[in-house]
Amino acid sequence: MTDPEPIPDVDPDVDPDRLGPERLLAFSDGVVAIALTLLILPLAELVPETAGPEATGLTVLRENLAPIGSFLLSFLVIGRFWAAHHRVFARARTASRALVQWNLAWLLTIVVLPFPTEMVGAYSEDPFTLRFYVGTLLVSAALLSWMTVLISRALGPAARAGLRDMSFGGTTLALVVVFAVTLVAPGLGYWPILLLFLSPVLDRLLRPLTRRVLTGSAGR
Amino acid sequence: MTDPEPIPDVDPDVDPDRLGPERLLAFSDGVVAIALTLLILPLAELVPETAGPEATGLTVLRENLAPIGSFLLSFLVIGRFWAAHHRVFARARTASRALVQWNLAWLLTIVVLPFPTEMVGAYSEDPFTLRFYVGTLLVSAALLSWMTVLISRALGPAARAGLRDMSFGGTTLALVVVFAVTLVAPGLGYWPILLLFLSPVLDRLLRPLTRRVLTGSAGR
Amino acid sequence: MTDPEPIPDVDPDVDPDRLGPERLLAFSDGVVAIALTLLILPLAELVPETAGPEATGLTVLRENLAPIGSFLLSFLVIGRFWAAHHRVFARARTASRALVQWNLAWLLTIVVLPFPTEMVGAYSEDPFTLRFYVGTLLVSAALLSWMTVLISRALGPAARAGLRDMSFGGTTLALVVVFAVTLVAPGLGYWPILLLFLSPVLDRLLRPLTRRVLTGSAGR
Amino acid sequence: MTDPEPIPDVDPDVDPDRLGPERLLAFSDGVVAIALTLLILPLAELVPETAGPEATGLTVLRENLAPIGSFLLSFLVIGRFWAAHHRVFARARTASRALVQWNLAWLLTIVVLPFPTEMVGAYSEDPFTLRFYVGTLLVSAALLSWMTVLISRALGPAARAGLRDMSFGGTTLALVVVFAVTLVAPGLGYWPILLLFLSPVLDRLLRPLTRRVLTGSAGR
Numbered sequence: 001m002t003d004p005e006p007i008p009d010v011d012p013d014v015d016p017d018r019l020g021p022e023r024l025l026a027f028s029d030g031v032v033a034i035a036l037t038l039l040i041l042p043l044a045e046l047v048p049e050t051a052g053p054e055a056t057g058l059t060v061l062r063e064n065l066a067p068i069g070s071f072l073l074s075f076l077v078i079g080r081f082w083a084a085h086h087r088v089f090a091r092a093r094t095a096s097r098a099l100v101q102w103n104l105a106w107l108l109t110i111v112v113l114p115f116p117t118e119m120v121g122a123y124s125e126d127p128f129t130l131r132f133y134v135g136t137l138l139v140s141a142a143l144l145s146w147m148t149v150l151i152s153r154a155l156g157p158a159a160r161a162g163l164r165d166m167s168f169g170g171t172t173l174a175l176v177v178v179f180a181v182t183l184v185a186p187g188l189g190y191w192p193i194l195l196l197f198l199s200p201v202l203d204r205l206l207r208p209l210t211r212r213v214l215t216g217s218a219g220r
Numbered sequence: 221m222t223d224p225e226p227i228p229d230v231d232p233d234v235d236p237d238r239l240g241p242e243r244l245l246a247f248s249d250g251v252v253a254i255a256l257t258l259l260i261l262p263l264a265e266l267v268p269e270t271a272g273p274e275a276t277g278l279t280v281l282r283e284n285l286a287p288i289g290s291f292l293l294s295f296l297v298i299g300r301f302w303a304a305h306h307r308v309f310a311r312a313r314t315a316s317r318a319l320v321q322w323n324l325a326w327l328l329t330i331v332v333l334p335f336p337t338e339m340v341g342a343y344s345e346d347p348f349t350l351r352f353y354v355g356t357l358l359v360s361a362a363l364l365s366w367m368t369v370l371i372s373r374a375l376g377p378a379a380r381a382g383l384r385d386m387s388f389g390g391t392t393l394a395l396v397v398v399f400a401v402t403l404v405a406p407g408l409g410y411w412p413i414l415l416l417f418l419s420p421v422l423d424r425l426l427r428p429l430t431r432r433v434l435t436g437s438a439g440r
Numbered sequence: 441m442t443d444p445e446p447i448p449d450v451d452p453d454v455d456p457d458r459l460g461p462e463r464l465l466a467f468s469d470g471v472v473a474i475a476l477t478l479l480i481l482p483l484a485e486l487v488p489e490t491a492g493p494e495a496t497g498l499t500v501l502r503e504n505l506a507p508i509g510s511f512l513l514s515f516l517v518i519g520r521f522w523a524a525h526h527r528v529f530a531r532a533r534t535a536s537r538a539l540v541q542w543n544l545a546w547l548l549t550i551v552v553l554p555f556p557t558e559m560v561g562a563y564s565e566d567p568f569t570l571r572f573y574v575g576t577l578l579v580s581a582a583l584l585s586w587m588t589v590l591i592s593r594a595l596g597p598a599a600r601a602g603l604r605d606m607s608f609g610g611t612t613l614a615l616v617v618v619f620a621v622t623l624v625a626p627g628l629g630y631w632p633i634l635l636l637f638l639s640p641v642l643d644r645l646l647r648p649l650t651r652r653v654l655t656g657s658a659g660r
Numbered sequence: 661m662t663d664p665e666p667i668p669d670v671d672p673d674v675d676p677d678r679l680g681p682e683r684l685l686a687f688s689d690g691v692v693a694i695a696l697t698l699l700i701l702p703l704a705e706l707v708p709e710t711a712g713p714e715a716t717g718l719t720v721l722r723e724n725l726a727p728i729g730s731f732l733l734s735f736l737v738i739g740r741f742w743a744a745h746h747r748v749f750a751r752a753r754t755a756s757r758a759l760v761q762w763n764l765a766w767l768l769t770i771v772v773l774p775f776p777t778e779m780v781g782a783y784s785e786d787p788f789t790l791r792f793y794v795g796t797l798l799v800s801a802a803l804l805s806w807m808t809v810l811i812s813r814a815l816g817p818a819a820r821a822g823l824r825d826m827s828f829g830g831t832t833l834a835l836v837v838v839f840a841v842t843l844v845a846p847g848l849g850y851w852p853i854l855l856l857f858l859s860p861v862l863d864r865l866l867r868p869l870t871r872r873v874l875t876g877s878a879g880r
């Protein structure tokens with residue numbers, strides 16, 4: 001950004017390649033880092049609420065297993081999503097206007113997550129809360145998959161070859177299945193989310209489809 | 221910053237070009253990312269407040285449509301403003317002392333925004349709250365426009381040509397109109413804010429004026 | 441950091457120049473940005489507390505002039521301190537272990553500031569609160585001045601010449617005077633803080649002393 | 661990331677060196693900076709709770725020595741851990757998938773820390789709280805040591821020579837001792853944590869072992 005080289009006399013809007021994705025990534029990292037860290041605040045607030053004549057630190061843990069579980073689950077999920085974002089955007093060469101906007105939509109799903117997480121801690125048996133939580137994860141994963149497609153189509157064929165073998169739709173597909181289960185059998189609670197551990201397997205199964213989608217249309 | 225090249229024997233205050241805008245941008249991104257993410261905290265705090273014997277996650281959503289709406293609106297607005305900041309500062313070559321200070325004033329409007337946002341959730345019918353909220357947005361947009369002028373005047377003519385065609389005053393003009401409407405007809409509530417979607421049209425209408433302002437004075 | 445060049449066979453602890461200050465700056469920017477943004481949280485929490493049958497947005501503002509004033513003051517002060525940090529560290533070539541530790545101490549004063557800020561809003565007439573707030577500012581400014589000396593002594597004479605003319609001790613001196621006034625005449629309240637506007641004048645008065653201190657010892 | 665050079669026709673997953681650790685570091689810095697800054701929030705919330713007819717700023721401090729002490733301790737510890745992370749990762753050349761995941765686990769220990777910190781403020785005499793707090797620190801230090809091993813094994817012998825003399829397991833060993841003391845003699849409270857000041861001595865004692873572990877396997 002500080003390079004003193006003469007700026008070519010072209011309209012930068014026609015030549016968006018001059019805008020690197022660094023700031024987009026730094027901003028996204030900031031939002032994700034904050035959302036991840038804010039997850040602990042409701043837990044920290046439980047401490048004064050539990051404080052009673054005979055309360056100890058152990059009481060706080062025992063009486064709040066649901067919020068602690070939902071904190072750990074959301075931390076894990078945001079961490080995984082950030083790592084996937086990391087891998088996909090490492091190949092991005094430009095931050096087009098469309099990518100900036102889809103990325104903002106993705107950030108919205110991450111910023112919102114502490115809200116359903118808090119609900120899961122408060123209403124762990126409630127089917128609506130379960131679906132709202134899983135639905136937020138599903139939208140987030142789907143947006144990440146869609147951005148992978150966008151970035152892939154802006155790359156040359158050689159670089160795209162690398163993306164092609166990356167995790168792409170497995171997490172999204174796993175969450176579609178989990179969401180369907182929460183609609184059909186909400187009584188299973190949060191256990192179906194463990195299907196997320198199958199997403200590497202699904203990634204491998206989806207590979208032929210992934211290759212076709214990512215190389216489907218030329219140019220950006 | 222780590223380049224081992226010998227530092228020329230000049231007063232850096234006379235040669236401000238040596239200071240790149242990277243840290244200013246990183247700092248601004250941090251502040252905006254945090255303000256954006258903090259917007260969810262009041263929503264997360266609504267969960268324990270709503271908790272009653274028959275409350276579910278759906279109750280939390282239904283009873284808090286106003287705060288949820290003000291959260292989404294503020295998220296959208298901060299996201300748009302950040303994207304505009306991103307585009308404008310991508311052309312900045314230096315972080316002059318004046319730019320640092322105007323940028324701090326702009327950051328103040330972003331940091332403050334969760335406060336009127338919270339008010340909008342609590343007093344959705346109140347004309348003062350409406351004007352305070354729209355007024356904050358207007359000041360923020362106006363400062364962004366002013367920084368565009370400052371950055372443009374520090375550029376060479378070729379680079380300026382690119383800025384000239386960018387969104388510049390449309391959002392500010394739209395918010396002037398919205399603010400005027402809230403003064404005249406507060407009964408319309410928050411609907412006039414939808415005029416923000418017209419800002420690309422206004423940008424195009426303002427283009428001749430924009431060109432004159434941005435290239436008006438040579439200077440650095 | 442990703443340069444593929446062969447790493448010379450030297451002990452990096454003996455050659456600390458290889459460690460650039462980038463991460464130190466990014467981390468500091470993060471902490472300052474968060475502290476700056478967290479200042480709004482107590483204001484946002486005032487909204488539900490004020491909510492009554494006849495409360496409006498204007499009521500919230502009117503009944504909370506002290507917290508709003510302390511928010512604005514702390515925002516301004518942290519903003520100024522960050523800008524000073526920005527200017528000084530732009531000349532830093534290395535992040536020595538000592539600089540990392542002094543910088544952590546400085547960050548502590550910034551992180552702590554929301555605490556006395558909150559006190560100022562709650563006990564605006566209390567002399568102890570006044571002294572605690574001004575004292576925190578004074579320690580913060582003094583640490584920044586001390587880091588300027590450390591950075592200056594690690595520079596070559598040419599680069600040091602630039603630092604020499606920068607703001608160095610003016611803010612610290614102004615705060616020493618303000619702190620003394622709060623000890624002698626606490627009845628004046630927060631008005632003496634306006635002396636901070638004199639710090640550019642003090643910087644100029646202190647310039648001969650500054651030059652001697654900053655060039656006093658050679659080497660790093 | 662914006663280099664326009666042609667992308668070689670290789671699978672980036674086979675050539676992970678192309679992924680620099682910059683984003684991993686920026687993300688980690690963000691999380692640590694936020695966790696560090698969030699520590700002040702419980703203190704800021706004490707102010708309105710203490711507010712009574714005769715309360716002053718001094719009352720707030722006096723009545724909350726335990727939370728203030730736990731804030732300062734956790735700030736110091738997170739600061740030290742960040743500085744150690746800084747030094748170790750300055751040598752990292754790549755962000756492998758494994759390193760990203762271990763780093764997320766480390767970030768979890770940092771994000772969680774405000775929770776036991778809050779407990780320490782509320783139940784300063786409770787043995788379980790003491791062990792939970794020290795245990796969290798121990799896991800954090802152990803993960804940092806393990807990442808040092810991972811990074812070291814990915815380096816060439818020359819670069820590894822530098823790491824070899826760095827602090828590696830001293831803090832972890834000190835915390836193992838502190839944790840053992842809290843199991844045997846919880847009545848000593850938080851004083852054994854002062855043993856952390858001995859970690860440089862332990863680092864020196866452990867040096868022969870450190871060299872063997874860090875150079876044990878020839879690296880990838």
